[in-house]
Amino acid sequence: MSAPRDSMTSVPRDASSDRPLLLANVSRRTFLTGVGALGGFVLAVGFPAALRAADPPKYGRDGMPDGWVDDPLAFVAIGEDGTVTIVCHRSEMGQGVRTGMPMIVADELEADWKRVRVAQAPGDQKRFGNQDTDGSRSTRHFFEPMRRCGAAARAMLETAAATRWNVPVGEVEAQNHEVVHRASGRRVGYGALAKDAAKLPVPPRETLRLKDPSRFRYIGKGQLKLVDGPNIASGKAQYGIDTRLPGMLYAVVARPPVYGGKVAKYDAAQALKVPGVVRVVEIEGSPPPAEFNPLGGVAVVGRNTWAAIKGREALKIEWADGPNREYDSAAFKATLEASARKPGKVVRNEGDVDAAMASAARRLDAEYYVPHLAHVTMEPPAATARIVNGKCEAWGCIQSPQAARDRIAKRLGLSAENVKVNVTLLGGGFGRKSKPDFMIEAAVLSKAMGGAPVKVTWTREDDLHNSYYHTVSVERLEAGLDAGGKPVAWLHRTVAPSIMSTFNPEAKNEAPFELGMTAINIPFMIPNVRIENPEATAHTRIGWFRSVSNIPHAFAVQSFVAELAAAAGRDPKDFLLELIGPARRIDPRTLGDTWNHGEDPEKYPVDTGRMRRVVETAAREAGWGKALPKGRGQGVAVAYSFVTYVAAVVEAAVNEKGELSIPRVDIAVDCGAQINPDRVRSQLEGACVMGVSLATKEEISFKAGRVVQDNYNAYEVARMAQAPGEIRVHLIPGDFNAPLGGVGEPGVPPIAPALCNAIFAATGKRIRRLPIRDQLMKA
Amino acid sequence: MVTLHVNGKAQQVDVPPETPLLWVLRDVLGMTGTKFGCGMALCGACTVHLDGRPTRACITPISAAAQGKVTTIEAIGGDQVGKAVQAAWVDLGVPHCGYCQAGQIMSATALLQQNPKPTDADIDSAMSGNICRCGTYTRIRAAIHRVAQKGATK
Ligand code: FES
Numbered sequence: 023m024s025a026p027r028d029s030m031t032s033v034p035r036d037a038s039s040d041r042p043l044l045l046a047n048v049s050r051r052t053f054l055t056g057v058g059a060l061g062g063f064v065l066a067v068g069f070p071a072a073l074r075a076a077d078p079p080k081y082g083r084d085g086m087p088d089g090w091v092d093d094p095l096a097f098v099a100i101g102e103d104g105t106v107t108i109v110c111h112r113s114e115m116g117q118g119v120r121t122g123m124p125m126i127v128a129d130e131l132e133a134d135w136k137r138v139r140v141a142q143a144p145g146d147q148k149r150f151g152n153q154d155t156d157g158s159r160s161t162r163h164f165f166e167p168m169r170r171c172g173a174a175a176r177a178m179l180e181t182a183a184a185t186r187w188n189v190p191v192g193e194v195e196a197q198n199h200e201v202v203h204r205a206s207g208r209r210v211g212y213g214a215l216a217k218d219a220a221k222l223p224v225p226p227r228e229t230l231r232l233k234d235p236s237r238f239r240y241i242g243k244g245q246l247k248l249v250d251g252p253n254i255a256s257g258k259a260q261y262g263i264d265t266r267l268p269g270m271l272y273a274v275v276a277r278p279p280v281y282g283g284k285v286a287k288y289d290a291a292q293a294l295k296v297p298g299v300v301r302v303v304e305i306e307g308s309p310p311p312a313e314f315n316p317l318g319g320v321a322v323v324g325r326n327t328w329a330a331i332k333g334r335e336a337l338k339i340e341w342a343d344g345p346n347r348e349y350d351s352a353a354f355k356a357t358l359e360a361s362a363r364k365p366g367k368v369v370r371n372e373g374d375v376d377a378a379m380a381s382a383a384r385r386l387d388a389e390y391y392v393p394h395l396a397h398v399t400m401e402p403p404a405a406t407a408r409i410v411n412g413k414c415e416a417w418g419c420i421q422s423p424q425a426a427r428d429r430i431a432k433r434l435g436l437s438a439e440n441v442k443v444n445v446t447l448l449g450g451g452f453g454r455k456s457k458p459d460f461m462i463e464a465a466v467l468s469k470a471m472g473g474a475p476v477k478v479t480w481t482r483e484d485d486l487h488n489s490y491y492h493t494v495s496v497e498r499l500e501a502g503l504d505a506g507g508k509p510v511a512w513l514h515r516t517v518a519p520s521i522m523s524t525f526n527p528e529a530k531n532e533a534p535f536e537l538g539m540t541a542i543n544i545p546f547m548i549p550n551v552r553i554e555n556p557e558a559t560a561h562t563r564i565g566w567f568r569s570v571s572n573i574p575h576a577f578a579v580q581s582f583v584a585e586l587a588a589a590a591g592r593d594p595k596d597f598l599l600e601l602i603g604p605a606r607r608i609d610p611r612t613l614g615d616t617w618n619h620g621e622d623p624e625k626y627p628v629d630t631g632r633m634r635r636v637v638e639t640a641a642r643e644a645g646w647g648k649a650l651p652k653g654r655g656q657g658v659a660v661a662y663s664f665v666t667y668v669a670a671v672v673e674a675a676v677n678e679k680g681e682l683s684i685p686r687v688d689i690a691v692d693c694g695a696q697i698n699p700d701r702v703r704s705q706l707e708g709a710c711v712m713g714v715s716l717a718t719k720e721e722i723s724f725k726a727g728r729v730v731q732d733n734y735n736a737y738e739v740a741r742m743a744q745a746p747g748e749i750r751v752h753l754i755p756g757d758f759n760a761p762l763g764g765v766g767e768p769g770v771p772p773i774a775p776a777l778c779n780a781i782f783a784a785t786g787k788r789i790r791r792l793p794i795r796d797q798l799m800k801a
Numbered sequence: 802m803v804t805l806h807v808n809g810k811a812q813q814v815d816v817p818p819e820t821p822l823l824w825v826l827r828d829v830l831g832m833t834g835t836k837f838g839c840g841m842a843l844c845g846a847c848t849v850h851l852d853g854r855p856t857r858a859c860i861t862p863i864s865a866a867a868q869g870k871v872t873t874i875e876a877i878g879g880d881q882v883g884k885a886v887q888a889a890w891v892d893l894g895v896p897h898c899g900y901c902q903a904g905q906i907m908s909a910t911a912l913l914q915q916n917p918k919p920t921d922a923d924i925d926s927a928m929s930g931n932i933c934r935c936g937t938y939t940r941i942r943a944a945i946h947r948v949a950q951k952g953a954t955k
């Protein structure tokens with residue numbers, strides 16, 4: 023046995039070799055933007071392409087590191103038995119990408135899905151295009167390249183058949199795994215054509231005929247089951263934590279509890295006496311900013327995970343905590359609040375807010391708090407590496423395999439060519455597994471053990487204590503209403519440590535990509551608007567968490583809108599629609615948003631017509647305004663994020679003891695056309711539960727620089743009893759030839775405000791601080 | 802040496818008797834279907850059946866597991882109810898990442914073996930020890946009802 027048990031739906035050897043798949047000896051047709059030359063610094067979620075260089079701005083897939091590839095030789099293999107293997111180059115973490123992406127290729131290829139196998143690409147962006155599976159981008163960036171892959175392979179099969187029959191290629195047609203000659207009725211299967219097709223050149227991109235969407239077999243239909251479903255249900259699915267290699271050792275690491283801390287001294291004597299412990303190894307950390315580097319610490323390497331865990335318990339370590347040793351969440355909240363009450367950097371300014379406030383009939387203000395959050399992916403970070411003959415091979419549950427590859431290479435002093443990163447299934451990602459620190463740990467430990475295979479497993483405590491946390495924020499909103507209750511002035515101060523602080527300790531302001539998440543780009547009909555961003559200093563690793571800054575921004579903005587509606591004595595849904603105003607397409611740059619989720623502002627304007635429609639749809643489907651028993655209420659919220667529009671109507675019930683339940687949620691989503699509608703629904707359902715979870719329960723807090731929460735008992739997440747009774751997802755139909763929106767993240771932001779608005783409707787109590795936890799409880 | 806009975810097979814393992822069953826299954830016997838999520842009986846990812854009862858393998862020492870018969874996700878399809886549960890999971894597209902689902906399926910199977918027609922409240926209480934961070938709870942409920950309606954024999 024030379025590799026982990028290979029149950030990822032029969033990965034063929036070729037998929038991970040360098041051999042072209044469909045045919046040999048033809049120069050590869052690839053499109054690389056060259057952005058990758060910027061080096062290993064891959065903060066994919068954030069950097070607006072337009073700000074990277076003096077070049078004309080590159081948007082969307084063109085702006086991503088290593089861009090995109092639409093070469094069938096990289097993605098498609100056809101065996102002589104007719105088996106079609108399609109490579110998925112994005113990481114599967116529950117969004118269904120290993121079904122959706124190959125399905126696009128298969129549809130254009132006219133492949134019979136029953137004869138399709140899916141292979142997982144290793145980290146190799148030059149070959150496959152960008153692989154950073156984050157930012158809700160896989161489908162919107164790769165729908166078109168994957169269609170072209172399938173169409174090119176189909177054209178090659180058609181040409182091979184036409185040549186064999188000596189008829190014009192225009193007379194033949196690929197149909198469900200065969201090529202048919204219309205005039206004579208002759209047909210030949212893909213398997214029989216594979217060898218001939220493989221000798222043909224890949225047709226130029228411009229000559230490809232894409233299917234008319236009316237002829238799609240799979241795209242948009244939702245009839246295909248998950249490719250990994252049977253393996254998941256039978257326990258065969260392989261995650262990062264499941265890798266097994268001959269002679270493999272198992273490691274856990276004691277990491278500095280305070281960000282920027284390091285080992286002062288340690289004593290391994292007792293640890294080495296624990297049965298099964300093989301070695302204790304110090305891992306060198308790196309001073310802040312952490313970037314993607316391991317935090318360092320002391321690793322215990324054992325014959326099994328349990329031995330390593332017991333060995334770690336027996337270590338004696340003294341830490342030098344460093345400058346963040348005083349970080350205290352209660353004190354920090356007060357610091358953020360103080361900052362939010364003073365002017366800060368102005369990031370958008372229209373009209374004269376101060377004058378309008380001064381002359382307003384009524385003024386309101388409110389402050390909203392969202393604490394640090396942790397992703398707590400069910401599978402904690404885990405990775406395995408070995409080094410043989412100067413080459414490192416690693417396996418892990420990684421969202422950014424190219425970054426892992428580059429960083430491992432750098433740390434080991436190897437060239438990237440001598441590092442291979444295999445992507446397993448991810449037991450959840452949510453942004454945590456975009457950071458390859460845990461994969462580098464495995465490589466470092468393998469090196470320390472003479473190249474032997476070492477698996478590093480993070481325990482849940484490790485995951486909670488040493489994450490890249492969602493930021494912590496105070497959002498202060500002020501508004502002036504005229505005598506008729508119409509908002510005439512809007513002031514939003516957003517204060518939160520930036521993700522950029524993890525890369526640059528001087529970063530104290532939110533980056534454009536953070537402001538562009540529902541703070542700066544609100545398209546409201548208010549004449550005087552000012553958005554400010556006072557500074558905040560990070561004292562821990564801040565990272566991106568599913569839907570990122572949209573969480574605090576949308577919570578504050580959409581709660582405040584409902585507060586204004588209440589103050590004006592208006593129906594919150596009608597008031598929200600009036601604020602959104604009539605249907606119009608707004609250039610995001612005119613709202614101060616230079617980022618626009620990295621997308622072309624011409625192709626992706628802020629479309630208030632679409633925003634209105636999701637609000638109206640969710641409200642209609644939920645029976646907005648229907649009579650409800652005492653203690654029940656409905657709340658609405660909308661968010662535009664990842665170029666997708668989502669509105670939610672939550673029905674909340676609060677009983678006489680103050681216990682909260684959520685009988686029903688209606689969610690309307692406009693993400694453009696849906697490639698795999700069932701997975702769109704499932705992502706919105708999951709995002710809803712995550713939104714409920716973070717609104718009601720989740721909080722990471724620091725004391726003396728250390729995270730207080732150890733495990734799921736203290737860091738509680740929603741369980742089945744807290745999940746909504748019913749989640750109804752309403753999909754707005756879209757056009758397959760129009761730009762697509764994201765799906766994985768945009769469902770999260772509207773949930774917390776819609777829930778809190780519903781609680782207000784049910785009880786009259788306004789929640790401004792998350793999590794809700796016991797704020798509703800009667801004494 | 803401790804002798805375990807796992808999925809109908811006797812297995813001798815040479816690890817200290819206090820070692821949790823979870824790590825023996827995964828690391829010693831190479832059966833990685835049973836997952837680690839918390840190590841403290843908080844998440845249910847490691848759920849196996851011990852003499853038919855849902856049991857958290859992460860806190861069950863092998864000395865205790867050796868007293869009974871262990872069934873894991875790898876063999877639950879050999880049981881009619883388990884098989885029907887697996888089929889409903891695939892059919893309704895329950896999994897997202899799938900990592901929690903082995904544990905969910907083991908808990909759901911135990912519930913349905915005991916109580917073939919569970920109410921929503923029965924389901925919530927039997928499944929409350931199983932966390933799904935991806936948030937598949939509404940489909941898990943639907944899948945359990947589906948098995949209950951169809952009956953386990955099919
Ligand atoms: S790992 Fe056993 S309950 Fe979580």
Ligand code: FES
Binds near residue numbers: 450898902933
């Ligand atoms: S499906 Fe991912 S944790 Fe449940």
